[in-house]
Amino acid sequence: MNILNQWGPIGLFMVFAIVLPAAPILVAAIFAPRKPNDIKLQTYECGVETVGDTWVQFKVQYYIYAIVFLVFDVEMIFLLPWAIAFNELSFFAFGAGFLFIFLLTDALVYAWRKQALEWH
Amino acid sequence: MVVQYLAFVIFSAFAIIGAAMVVWSRNLVHSALFLVMSLFGVAGLFILLSAPFLAAIQVLVYIGAIAILIIFAVMLTRSMTAIREPFNAQSWLGAVIGAVLFVALVAGMILPVWGWGSLPTLPQSDVVGTTRDIGIALVSADGYVLPFEVASLLLTAAMVGAIVIARED
Amino acid sequence: MASFLTTLLVVAIVATTPLVLAIPLIWIERKVAARIQDRLGPNRVGPWGIIQPIADAIKLIGKEDITPAGTDKVVYNLAPIVAVASVVLMWACIPFAPNLIGVDLEIGVLYIVSVASLGTMAIMMAGWSGNNKYALLGAFRVVAQLVSYEVPLVLSLLIPVLLAGSMGMQDIVTAQQGMWFIFMAPVAALIFFISAQAETGRAPFDLLEAESELVAGFNIEYSGMKFGLFFAGEFVHVLTNGVLIAHLFVGGWWGLGVSAEGGILSNVLGLIYLVIKTTIFYFISLWLRNTLPRVRIDQLMNFNWKFLVPISVANLVITSLLLKISQVAGFAVDLTTNASFTAALPMTLLLLGGNIALILGVIAIYGFNIRRDRVQEEAQAEAIAHAPSH
């Protein structure tokens, strides 16, 4: 099977990639001393211990960066096959890719003009 | 191919158990992490279906971007992460609808049409199209060039819309 | 069965390589940092302190592993594993020599990028599970930085893919037989290097940790081996970036006396060339880390979104346009089949010209903007100075 030849090793790789970092943690868990006390288990804070769950309000700015990133990431779905097939594309197909990039640049320009990319 | 079956079972278990835990978890961050698990299983299924490009895109877009977006949104609406009652009053109705849908799909559509009764349809060959073929199909005039541009437009619109809606002022 | 055992052996070797390399890397890193800062660095354990990282590892194993109260145990323990796993998985399809590669996937580059994006998830998990608001805030900043810099990274990654016409790592390296891609796309190489540096979260982009100012970032609640794993993951990630740049832009294992067909000599020489190239980029990365001052977060974001991303989009447009023109005009060569130096030269000159034009254009635009801002500021200062006192 073609697909198994290529991706079977990747599956094995995944097992190794999980086992290799897990092993030192387990080894450490066996050898490391364990003497917990209340002070030691406190969350690392300045001064008074937080009461209840962690509770912070976050800036919406993080979300906006994530949106712009998402759009460019999704763009990759189309640009990568376009780049691979580049040598075989007609001028028309090449132009289609151009229009695609242009439309997305539009979105970036919009975000820029609306100061959505500023860090407040 | 025993290995293939094994991989199929593992990935399906990832996908289905992950999906079930998305619904079941009270903590929304756990839900999001189980969603990642489910999406990962689906990526594995894509590989079994000889679509490695889509599998990699699944990891890149869903796990690398959409899951991050969801966790950001969970954090931004943070006082709501631990709602005492995660299910609404009609949840039993939802469960019934979901179960009926599943039974109807499996017993009504999948098994009669593609299941035991019919001839087992098999893939044409082991070697299927590559990413290059996707690229050519996307931008050639007799291919999907119009959806390709519309996708770009949709992304632009989504980004503009999301920024407008989410901004503070 | 035999083939399965061979595969298992190959996978085991390739997967352990990055983690084994992490041990000397820690020593090299500390030594280089010390020399740059005019110190001696580790010099007690073993000759030149070379055993120091092993002593560190033993110390980490013997350290008490404190899991603070209120943590989400499963996610907390999973996060360092995912962080390291994402880096280890990247090595699955990084070539070492003409015939030495874990798996030569058809979608190699995409695989590497998507596996690397798992690291972002790990940071989010680490920051959230600690039940500490500073860790969470730190994680948010890191994630915002990582996702932002992934955009120029992937956009500049597209250029080698475009030139080689393939996403497979070996194909991209093979296509650079006559001409390294850095000569065809220096701008892309530079952007890739900068954003890769930011992806590892090191100086000058290390405000997520800011060791000299803050206590730590997302990993504040971690101690002992789990903290060590985050650290090891970072070290290996820097090396991985060096290897990636070597492969994508300076010809990977190509060098004098290497042939694509392989053979023992080619493989050995190829590995040596790759190590040399990687070392150079790794050293530049360390050098930057130890000499540049840290940027502020608004500078970080502005630099990415208003400088790197527009330039990488423009670079993509210019490079693809010139490539198409040279194909239509007929002097482009198919780099996968015929890629001697002379054959690739006209195309390279054209692309290089485009890149230089891009650089000049960027300098002109930013120079103009800076001058305009300064003139405005001076005019304002003038107005204030000459304003009537009443």
Added chain:
Amino acid sequence: MVIPLWMYLIVAASIFSIGVFAVLARRNAVAVLMGIELMLNAVNVNLVAFWRYSTTDSSMGGQVFAAFLFVVAAAEAAVGLAIVIAVYRNRRSVIVEDVDMLRW
């Protein structure tokens, strides 16, 4: 021995049903959106499975269609979550039932 098509379809159907249940039963709007993502994923599995097992069509239609679904999912997530954030800002709630201004 190849995995038959109906196995993939059953996996997709179960993910889809779970997604439907999430959309109908969860109170938190973000969880509802996660349910929609699950449903879209199930559809994607179906698309790719039908493409792989199709005996008549040898084009890349299935994969291309799935790629467009990624775009739709991404757009849906971005805008949907933005709406949730905006609602939360104005009404301090992400419970779906609390957002009932349009209800008659």
